[in-house]
Amino acid sequence: MEQSTLIRRGIxxxxxxxxxxxxxxTLFAHLTSPGIVKLIDNYGEEVHRWVLPYRPGRHAQLLKNGNLAYNGVHPDAPRLFPLWQKYRGGVMMEVDPAGNVVSEHCDPLAHHDQHHLDNGELLYTTVEGVEFEKAKSVLGGIPNSEAPDNKVYADCIKHVSPSGELLWSWKAIDHLDPKKFVLQPHYPREHWPLINSIYPLQDGNILASLRSVSAVIIISRETGEVIWHLDSTIVAQQHCASELSNGDILIFDNGTFRHHESATYSRVIQVKREDKSIVWEYRDPHPMTFFTPFMGGAQRLKNENTLITEAAFGRIFEVTKKGELVWEYINPDFADYKGLDAKEIEKYFDYPANALFRAYKYAPHEIPWLHPN
Structure with a gap:
């Protein structure tokens, strides 16, 4: 009998x-693959794939020019702490449909999220080590759980030119109030506040999701200060905060240690910036059957449907504005981390997984090279 519950339930x-x-x-990268990105149609058939030289450093997207933006794992990055191996990236590539590398920017301390802007510039997340004395200002977390070099690694955001010149940067240690952004008690103190998504807003400011303090913030591009803060009374270890055309914020709310609820479930919420009210929400009709403890994605599509990635279980599905399920796909590929130069996490994730960080969907006209006629 098939022993994998996910495979037994159907892929x-x-x-x-x-x-x-x-x-x-729909485009996705299997996280424990050696570097495979797939594009599938609405009937689950693969229509294109890229085979890249680095394992996925989270996700891939298509650019407006039709090329692939891929975040790969840097082969020579420092080994900061064990779980760094799970979510680090560092090789930000633009690749054409034939697999030729158009451009590549490397930062061995990059992790989680990257944005290839239309003008060839990059906006992405990275970290820097904070010495022990200064790191004492970071509050919360598991006592004495700093990184092996007795440091806390604090997040930074960088904006660089196509040639790699630094245009703008932001440091959490300089701009976040540690009393407002306290590590939740079950988190190691090795990484604060663990930015898992960034998004360039229409007004020029930066939207960021801070997982280990359960917060979504807007950072002033001009001053670096936090000018909007959605806190842990609304979100719980959330991911993938993005801006919709009307200025609302779409968020994948994972739900781990959500306030005042013992039953754990994930949801997707649309939040109005003006008063932080939730104006749209998707949760499964049986809420606890939709849940991923980490990762996850939500993309609002042109027809007002929403594509959702239940990441840890390789599940991608689409729902209507009314919350009706209209498409569901389970990544059929399973592998563990062996052979991927990630020995530090082989014992944490010692099972074949089909996990994805995020998936994205594109209309046919956004991929002209796929059907040139």
Whole structure:
């Protein structure tokens, strides 16, 4: 009998409503693959793949020019602490449909998120070591759980030119109030506040998701100060905060240690910036059956459907504005971390997994090279 619960329950395409699903193709990178990115159609058929020289450093996206933006794991990055091996990146590539590298920017301390801007510039997350005396200002977390060199690694955001010149930067240690952004008690003190997504807003400011303090913030591009703060009374270890066309914020809210609730479930919420009210929410009709303790993604599509990534279980699905499921796909590929130069986490994740960080969907006209005629 099949021993993997995920495989036993069914993999690949699980269902499609051809009348209400959005037209298009879904892109994803299997995290424990050696560097494979797939593009599939609404019937679960693979229509294109890239085979890249680095394992995924989280996710991939398509750019407006049709090329692939890929965040790969830097082969020579320092080994800061064990879980760094899970979510680090460092090689930010633009690759054409044939797999040719158009450009590449390397930063061995980069992690989680990157944005290839339309002008060739990059906005991405990285870390810096904070010496022990200064790190004492960081509050919370598991006592005496700093990184092996007795440091706390604090997040930074960098904006660089196509040639790699630093245009703008921001440091959490300089701009976050440690009393407002306290590490939750079950988190190691090795990394604060663990930025897992950044997003350039229409007004020029920066939206960021801070996982280990359960916060979504807006950073003033001009001053570096926090000018908007959604705290742990609303979100719980959330991911993938993005801005919608009307200025609202879409968030994948993981739900681990959510306030005042003992039953754990994930949800996707749309938050109005003006008063922080939730104006749209998706949760499963049986809430506890939709949950990922880490990672996760949400993308609002042109027809108002939402593509959701239940990341730890390799599940991608699409729902309508009314919350009706119209498409579901389970990544059929499973592998562990052996052979991927990540020995530090082989014991943490010693099982074949089909996990994804995020998936994205694109309309046919956004991929002209796929059907040139």
């Amino acid at each position: 690949g395409l699980r269902g499609v409503d051809p009348y209400n699903v959005s037209l298009g193709y």
